Amino acid sequence: MSEIKVRFAPSPTGPLHIGGARSALFNWLFARHDNGKCIVRIEDTDLERSSRESEENILSSLRWLGLDWDEGISVGGPNGPYRQTERLELYRQYTKELLASGWVYRCYCSEEELAAQREVQMAAGEMVGYTGKCRDLSEEDCKRHEAEGRKPVLRFKVPQGKVLTIRDKVRGDVSFDCNGIGDFIIVKSDGIPTYNFAVVVDDYTMGITHVVRAEEHLSNTPLQVLLFEALGWPVPEFAHISLILGKDRSKMSKRHGATSIQQYRDMGYLPEAMVNFLALLGWSPGTEDEVFTLEQIKERFSLERVAKSPAVFDLDKLNWLNGYYIRNSSVERIAELAFPYLQQAGYLPEAVNDRLMEKVRLVTVAVREYLEYMAQVVDYAEVFFKDPAYDDPEAKEVLAQEQVPIVFGALQDKLTGAGALDEIGAKAMLKKLPKELGLGGKLVFQPLRVGLTGKTKGPELHHLLPALGGPKVIERLKNALQTRG
């Protein structure tokens, strides 16, 4: 069997979307599982909306996710260029061929005429499609239109009375009646090919064996198959994966919240969590495991196990998964990831020394189990960097308890003159405290927590003490005492 070759072909009209990312991922998984090749091609034939900025964003998001490609944009290859606007000459060549073989004809209908016609068809409940008005224009007709300054589009002559069956690797056989397909445009009046045409030329010339893409392209497939056949080219295999839906079960879009990979990256989601989550949206390993590396998914992946039904994007599950990865990554990595958020929040100065780096590490140890995504570190870490205001009613109540001065004094005494505390030391010191004071744990620890943070809940005291450091602890306890009035 010949080598599998797939492509991910985004149009650079915006940042990489969650759905696009999953399509790219499934392409990659499918190909790599069989040691096949991946291509990234840029479909920028929409001159109005395409931008280099979007292209850059898409590529960087793909790399961030850990997806690589053997051939394509920015890595080159034997079938380039990989940007459609740089392949215009190639399309022109096949346009000529199609014109010569009579599969394609010039159409001079204006957009206004077509829109009006479409409305009539819609209203009448008919299949919407070009009626073939310009199909049999004579050479003179064409000249006359040209003389009027009309620029033609090129339309494909869709054969009538034919039923096309597409063999889809996830959906099975899907049939379309050609009578329901109007003669579609393959070259716009500005000479730029349309998506359906460019895709076919590229997929053939690049040797694509399998087209894995979102279900929204399913209805385009018969048009493309028609083109492959007209050109006498082999038709690749197709696999249309279901869409990702928002909470309201409609196609995911901006109004459903964050939809681009970039946004999740900015919020501090880890790429491996994102990949894991996306893979589970529509694919399942068939076992009870849920947590996988890209590599492990690759080993297990097959299109047979891809679901046909659409999947709702479940942020709760993403958060759980991401939190899981955060909890199970090294403290060093999480501290490094936390750093920019802490800095942005103004907790850290521009220039940081080793002592501050160590503090960030200790803070990370204390708060990472709370995090669903890194941006949340700002809230949880606040108590380590900002002195408390003691304005919470519940906190005031705790501080008003009569044993508070004794408890604070005891800890202050222990800390005064003591060296730097580590987690173990802090734990030991704290553990002895209740017994020494002859008080219950709650009467000791709750006031200390409030005294140190101004809040009744938060990180472990044995994490708090080392991160804050002896002098800061003493200072805060003193301030807390003063608020008792």
Place this chain on the structure above:
RNA sequence: GGCCCCAUGGUCAAGCGGUUUAAGACACCGCCCUUUCACGGCGGUAACCCGGGUUCGAAUCCCGGUGGGGUCACCA
């Protein structure tokens, strides 16, 4: 509206004719752990869209209905 796709708990999903009193995960609820919150552990609530067939037997196959979605551009 035409065409196409889809249909198991709130969500993701396992199940591919009998081994199912229908897995697992997220979310939710309860208990435990614990100085708090979280983490973790244990347990619980909760589903085969409806109607016909086929079959000894259907969540699993077929047909119809209903529901949801996609698509009908000189966008991809």
